Amino acid sequence: MDFLMFQLIQESKTPLYEQLYRAIKEAIINGTIEEGIKLPSKRKLADYLAVSQTTIEFAYSQLVAEGFISSEPRRGYFVQSLEELAIIEQNSPSIMQEENNISSFSIEFSPGKIDTDSFPFATWRKYAKDIVNDENKDLLQLGHPQGDYGLRQQISSYLFQSRGVKSTPEQIILGSGTEQIMPLIIHLLGDKAVYGFENPGYPLTHHLFFKDSRKSVPIPVDDDGIVVAKLEQTFANVMYVTPSHQFPTGAVLSATRRSQLLAWAYQQDNRYIIEDDYDSEFRYTGKPIPALQGIDQNERVIYLSTFSKSLMPSLRIAYAVLPKSLLLQYKQRFSYYSATVPRMDQHILANFMEDGYFAKHLNKMRKIYKRKLEIITKTIMQYEPTVTISGEQAGMHILLTIHTTKTETELVNRAKQADIRIYGLQEYISSELEEKAVPKLVLGFGGLKVEEVASSIHQLMHALEITKTL
């Protein structure tokens, strides 16, 4: 390192050397200057900052004395490892964990986690190797704004076969996650739109519709999904729904409600349904339920899905199927935006799908998640009727209803004290906390290892002071 830019204030009451010492110390603590880095020589830094060498000398000496840097004869000053410093020991690991989104809990029932043990690394690596190749120089250039045609073609045929979604590749738009596509759709639907969103629901929608002060109304959810009768009483003209497996209650939108919802959309020209079909690949009981988009006769469903559950959340590939009525507007207004998904990833995925590995992976994962769910159901049976399960038809999370005198917050906190992270249903509700409501816990099981599922549930029950009934 030859330079270090710090603004030292000559007029300040704090001496220059102290200002410099503090600035370097802070940069070391927050990681801007990393361990092992050689600091500029005293002469160079003095020249650069236009101060005397004595100022630098004093600042460096103080940092040496406190162990932040070491002075090595004839080599210079080097930033030290911070591990031994008490101040850093307290803060640094948790900050790093937060930065890397690493859980600090020993058991994590997160609805956002997938099974990482079963990912076909070798196959994925082969496709990645084939793509990262100088025969594919073209992939270094920007591709189609909606995403490359090959992947859109694969998605279109997959959607038709597995979800009954009718689309052409031209109607598909790729984006780096549902969270990136949703604002785009909101933009497309214009400022006049009034949104209905599920309550409880996906936190992203609360932020997008409610907290960002868009015109929006929460629509209640019961065992049959959203209560369409309530929607009909509002001014909403766009309804966001997760009909195949409501997030987070797990309810499946009943056939009657599906027809009601479509009928609601058909009543006015400007009404749309945003169907988020995020985890429908994993359905464990009964016949597969086709997507609403497939039964829509009037181009009123904007279909959304993601590879976050089916492959991995870090891939950041989601997609929307726009009704033809909105496609032209989209092309006119958005085609100057570049695709947000790296082209190499698009091609790896397209080839993976084309060669049948995606379907194979889904079949394998369905069995694994089903197995986990069976273990959960069997284990929870031992605690019935204090604890009951719902939302277990699909996906990677279920809902536990706990019949207890304790509140939901108390239960979540008790779990935390036992180093277990579980999510209270209230965390997904956009209105005030209802402390009197029967506690419900959202239990994600995707990330648990099969062999740990039963013991994790028993540990949770122990932490919640719920005893076995069987």
Ligand SMILES: Cc1ncc(COP(=O)(O)O)c(C=O)c1O
């Ligand atoms: C309801 C819902 N939609 C979509 C997603 C996926 O979002 P993304 O595609 O941004 O990972 C999730 C979470 O995994 C979800 O719970």
